Amino acid sequence: MVPCCPARGGLHQTDMAWSIHTYANPTRFMNFSAIVLPYVWALAGAGIGIGLYLSFFVAPPDYQQGDSVRIMFVHVPSAWLSQFGYGIMVASSIVALIFRHPLADVAAKSAAPIGAVFTFLALVAGGLWGKPMWGTYWVWDARTTSTLVLLFIYLGYMALWATIEDPNRAARVAAVLAIVGAVNLPIIRFSVDWWNTLHQPASVFRLDGPTIHSSLLWPLFVVALGFTFFFLGVFMVRMRAEILRRKVRTLQMQQAAG
Amino acid sequence: MGLTVTKLSCVRGERQVFRDLSFRVVPGEMLTLVGPNGSGKSSLLRQLAGLLEVTDGEINLDGASEDQTIADVVLYAGHLDAIKAPLSVSENLSFWAEFYGVSGIQVANALEAFSLGHLGHLPAGVLSAGQKRRLGLSRLALIDRPLWLLDEPTVSLDTASIAALGDLMRAHLNTGGSIIAATHVDLGLEGTRTLDLNSIRGAQA
Amino acid sequence: MGLTVTKLSCVRGERQVFRDLSFRVVPGEMLTLVGPNGSGKSSLLRQLAGLLEVTDGEINLDGASEDQTIADVVLYAGHLDAIKAPLSVSENLSFWAEFYGVSGIQVANALEAFSLGHLGHLPAGVLSAGQKRRLGLSRLALIDRPLWLLDEPTVSLDTASIAALGDLMRAHLNTGGSIIAATHVDLGLEGTRTLDLNSIRGAQA
Amino acid sequence: MNAFLSLVRRDVRLATRVGGGGGMAVFFFLIVLSIVPFGIGPDLNLLTRIAPGMLWVALLLSALLTLDRLFQADQEDGTLDLLILAPQPLELTVLAKAVSHWLTTGLPLVIAAPALGLMLNLPLEGMLPLMGAMLVGSPALSLLGAVGAALSVGVRRGGLLISLLVLPFYVPVLIFGVSASRAALVAVPGDLGGQSLLLLGAVSLASLVVGPVGGAAALRVAIK
Amino acid sequence: MNAFLSLVRRDVRLATRVGGGGGMAVFFFLIVLSIVPFGIGPDLNLLTRIAPGMLWVALLLSALLTLDRLFQADQEDGTLDLLILAPQPLELTVLAKAVSHWLTTGLPLVIAAPALGLMLNLPLEGMLPLMGAMLVGSPALSLLGAVGAALSVGVRRGGLLISLLVLPFYVPVLIFGVSASRAALVAVPGDLGGQSLLLLGAVSLASLVVGPVGGAAALRVAIK
């Protein structure tokens, strides 16, 4: 009986390790995502559809900005999701570096282009909003600048992935970049805020939270929810593609060796 | 310094190079890695040095104190010579002496071990292929580490230099050091064990 | 293609490497350059290829037509393999085929000459040292030039590849080609002449 | 010709594999352009005023940053020796290298210029002339750059050295290029834009000769 | 400490041997500065107005141009393996590389700044604050740059990639740097220059940690 115990302990341990790996298991994820994806798409469609209806036919024009306020329904969810995407990237990168979670680097890589797209949309919609409101498509102020920098970090991150041949190496290196980038993000935002007050105090327009009327707030939340599900849907599709891409690589390599 | 390797595996670029490799090297012993091109000799040496990820398995130092890591006992000489062309021959070696905390007095001796003394003031960039290699190898005579990992050390060396290298290795083994060397040519050292990576691979297939 | 060298001298970095070197190589013949590190083997080969200035003396092609220069008859394989890591193995070789005006059909054969066929689509950067060398040497099987200049071609090669290289060289000699090769190891080719650069230097000193 | 094209193809492929090819150049361009406002302040009027100049300076810099490896990479891995020994005249080889450099840096920037111009608030109707001027002028950057890259072959840390060698030769391109773009964008009276464009074309044509011939000569000297 | 100093000494010596060390950086700087007037036109008022920004942008660019080889050169010749295996902690090694990078690019530019400022018609009394700001801010460029250089080790044509990775992180340095210099030079009311200088110092201090730690982490994962 006695020699059995350590062996059991050992077994138990490997059991646990194994169970961690099963949830992280790409095959499990493939199965899980195949089931969930249709619902995610449906929720995304519903959210965006209803949100669009609400934002065009229910939400009133803003008393100051008139109808132009409707750009908010593209701009603000995109801006939120641009940061949400970076959050996912950083979290996955940490997990990838520390726990060697097999799915984590796939997740980090897949989140980047989506985050970049939403950053881009936030910039474009903001610019289109800026023309009627500020009289110009682009100003160099706090939010715009920090959002632009975020886009650059996304682009740098994607460039790093694209440049390094071996996916395992690319994953580790890119994870370091994502994490270092996260350290800098608040600094960038803070600094730019400060910078703005020096050079462009007049032209900056800001609509503070409380001034958004609930008749605008509601549709905004619905659209944002729809966008979020859209994000998740694309995210899963990209992860699936990425997992398969690695399988392809492995198969090619094996056939080369064999 | 001894070394025990247990069930070591190596995956590079998603391809399994070798698997379940186990061996021991005791102090005063030399292990020669042989095998055809691509069998994983260089990869194994880099894993041992901690310069390449260990996919699976373990590498343990025998008789190392608690806080000693592999980096503290190993001297690695790879395919590349780690030489800066614009610096002179002796400046190159002096830097490594300082960086590894060796007294600068040793530099001249180390150069002499590979008959490079008279070239000391030349910029390393003008050395011939074999002279560069010798300059790289002279670190072996400079830095005192119990475990040497050598990747094809004889490449480009002439006969005299191969003999000099042989002497150096013999002396190292005699003082209780150990050596793991990958090579396609016979180094002429007596009493070395050979590990054929190809047979390992054969076993795995 | 034959080659006559008359009173060739080489000065590198203001230092005389060799002087008054004269020799002939006739078609079908191989000349092996030997000598200790730094005796000027690589320098001589680069001079013959036209890649290094000739300080003094002459290099003449025997039996070349008027408008043929050395660059038209020579195939040079130096210390470096001229391989692009991001391109695949066969892309690397295909490029040289196109650039030297060789039909692309030959590429597969050339790869097979050094048993690289199964690695064709791998990026060349993941090759081992010896595999890289073999890819570099496979140009010898690809491009048809009468005069080969080889600088330590066997470096990093395993036994099988050395044999393959030997076969290739033998075939080249049999079809009337000539070879000048610098090496520290015996290639096992019968009937080759040896030029010891050290004795030349000795004579000069 | 086949050899020429195969070299162009290989270099473009290499650039695409390692650096995403033209995409990387456009990214860099974008970043330089957007970093300038951080430097000189967010005054949009000022930015618009100096925009054509900035576009050209950024074009220059991204050409410079990539010139570094044009021959250096080939020299370090032994490819250069074989390129020199090949049947194709060295002048054509240099031309092929310059062409592939242009295809992966100059051309993408020309294509991306309108988008970047918008960021700088340039008027829409000036975009086509701007692109024209960049299209005519940018080949000169690659061709002249090839001479500098060839001269500094074998010198480590060539990056800065090349800049020093090449920048003086870039000055005419810059002057005519900016003046051609500015005339189109800011509507200078008179026909100065057309004249600058002609001069720019002349510079490009001249460098079509100077680049390959000078580059080949420089390589022959540098390698020995 | 000895190992640290010997690495700094070696790298500075290498830079001096191959590229004339700081001299090259100053030359480059000079050329960039003199090319800008060609780009934006010879309006002296305008030039003076954007001078502090230009000085900073040029400082950034010359840091970027040299970052490329920071670890790459060591990796290509096998030195990096030995640096990693040496007894000195890798963080200190990265710090030493960053320090020598700064000594050969940042510091010479700081020293040369007054001369360059004069070229741009900057007022004399602003020179000292300008130098102060550059002195405080430029180390951050080398330190943050080291992370980018480490990340792109082993990637050929790393030059552009490093720019992409590093430039976003340079933005705060640039903003505070320019604002600190401008406050000193153009005499903005209030104590804002001092505040910018403080923030610039904070960024430099932060990168004193981020640089070595991030750089070492990046090297460890990049080498394997």
Added chain:
Amino acid sequence: MDEFLNMGGYGPYIWSSFLIAAIVMTGLALQSWFDLRKQKRLVAELEARSPKKARP
């Protein structure tokens, strides 16, 4: 209808922002989906070429 499209004079800005968002988001979704399909096809091809050469 015209009034709706006009959006109080802000029509062009509003519609182009929504349009760009629609195009970019659809593009992203489609690109991701095409990529997924391509990878599926590649896996199928490769597995057909080496049947049951399962990874150890």
